[in-house]
Amino acid sequence: ETLYVELGERTYPIVIGDGVMRQVAALLQDAGISPASRLFVISDENVAPRYLQPLKQALVTAGYRVADCVIPPGEQSKSLAVYEQVMTRAIEAGLDRKSAILALGGGVVGDLAGFAAATYMRGIAFVQVPTTLLAHDSSVGGKVGINHPLGKNLIGAFHQPRLVLYDTAALRTLPEREVAAGFAEVIKHGLIADESFVDWLEEHAERLWQLDAEWVGRAIRRGCAIKAAIVSADETEQGQRALLNLGHTFGHAFEALCEYAVLNHGEAISIGMCLAAKVAERIGFAQAGVFARTERLLRLFRLPTAWPNGLEPEAVLDVMKRDKKAVGGKLALVLPRAIGQVELVKDVDEQEILTAMKEEA
Ligand code: ADP
Numbered sequence: 376e377t378l379y380v381e382l383g384e385r386t387y388p389i390v391i392g393d394g395v396m397r398q399v400a401a402l403l404q405d406a407g408i409s410p411a412s413r414l415f416v417i418s419d420e421n422v423a424p425r426y427l428q429p430l431k432q433a434l435v436t437a438g439y440r441v442a443d444c445v446i447p448p449g450e451q452s453k454s455l456a457v458y459e460q461v462m463t464r465a466i467e468a469g470l471d472r473k474s475a476i477l478a479l480g481g482g483v484v485g486d487l488a489g490f491a492a493a494t495y496m497r498g499i500a501f502v503q504v505p506t507t508l509l510a511h512d513s514s515v516g517g518k519v520g521i522n523h524p525l526g527k528n529l530i531g532a533f534h535q536p537r538l539v540l541y542d543t544a545a546l547r548t549l550p551e552r553e554v555a556a557g558f559a560e561v562i563k564h565g566l567i568a569d570e571s572f573v574d575w576l577e578e579h580a581e582r583l584w585q586l587d588a589e590w591v592g593r594a595i596r597r598g599c600a601i602k603a604a605i606v607s608a609d610e611t612e613q614g615q616r617a618l619l620n621l622g623h624t625f626g627h628a629f630e631a632l633c634e635y636a637v638l639n640h641g642e643a644i645s646i647g648m649c650l651a652a653k654v655a656e657r658i659g660f661a662q663a664g665v666f667a668r669t670e671r672l673l674r675l676f677r678l679p680t681a682w683p684n685g686l687e688p689e690a691v692l693d694v695m696k697r698d699k700k701a702v703g704g705k706l707a708l709v710l711p712r713a714i715g716q717v718e719l720v721k722d723v724d725e726q727e728i729l730t731a732m733k734e735e736a
Pocket residue numbers: 419420421422448449450480481482483484506507508509510545546547548549550553556640
């Protein structure tokens with residue numbers, strides 16, 4: 376099954392299903408990437424041993440020339456040093472402006488490979504083959520980039536993929552913690568824009584958690600569709616797109632203060648979405664019950680909702696004020712009005728945020 380994402384004058388397909396990786400060659404051709412193009416696959420050390428050979432085999436059989444580069448797993452690889460190594464390999468492999476870079480992996484590989492594709496000879500074709508659920512978030516919207524020692528995602532670009540090939544079979548080798556983390560972004564899309572999707576997630580949590588192909592496929596498709604609708608209305612983040620940051624101002628602060636080790640991204644934004652609901656209820660912005668339902672839903676997917684051990688609310692608030700989204704030191708927070716409805720609230724009273732955090736800590 377295929378979802379088409381329309382952005383500006385460009386439309387690209389997100390192909391979702393069990394075993395779709397086997398169709399990679401035909402799908403590349405459909406996307407205008409013919410065997411005359413050299414391909415460069417970027418993957419990580421956990422994903423490559425499982426999926427790189429079959430992918431390359433399918434491509435080579437169809438006549439493509441394929442080189443690859445396998446990077447260490449984890450956020451540390453979204454660095455200038457690894458970016459340089461990848462670029463060196465790409466140049467050595469003889470990529471030219473007609474070549475394409477394929478990302479085979481999760482969000483880390485996707486962000487790095489996308490940035491490499493955006494900057495190699497001022498931009499070449501990019502194809503995503505996500506192997507985590509979380510990658511559903513990075514596969515729509517075109518944000519690619521790497522980290523700087525002074526902050527996450529500070530170096531980047533907008534570069535849309537030509538094709539996203541989402542093989543749900545690959546999700547079954549994910550560690551449980553990564554599965555839960557991936558659902559955090561899926562849940563986020565429901566909480567932002569679609570109460571009926573939240574009902575559906577609540578109803579089918581168990582099946583989804585088992586990674587039943589058909590149900591996970593539906594969840595990915597719906598999550599991507601919601602994100603695509605928001606992003607296409609606002610490709611460069613002037614307004615609406617900011618709503619996608621639900622839970623992220625808190626979450627990024629947790630991640631930074633834990634030095635990206637104790638909590639992964641999905642876990643951090645899970646706790647962040649709970650806090651956003653808590654603040655929203657405190658200041659009378661949200662209906663009563665939004666916090667309780669948010670927390671319950673996240674728990675159904677085995678996500679953490681409690682305050683991270685050992686963090687000081689004051690320290691979290693300080694980091695939040697330095698977030699990319701903060702303008703002139705004032706905090707703007709995405710807060711729920713109801714389940715399935717959020718708004719960007721400027722000038723949220725810091726004291727209210729601090730009190731909400733202290734209640735949780
Ligand atoms: P995310 O997609 O969650 O942002 P990563 O790219 O860091 O994050 O992937 C999370 C972890 O899961 C990494 O250690 C990665 O190597 C591993 N991983 C990714 N996809 C798979 C998979 N399909 N099977 C097993 N491990 C995987």
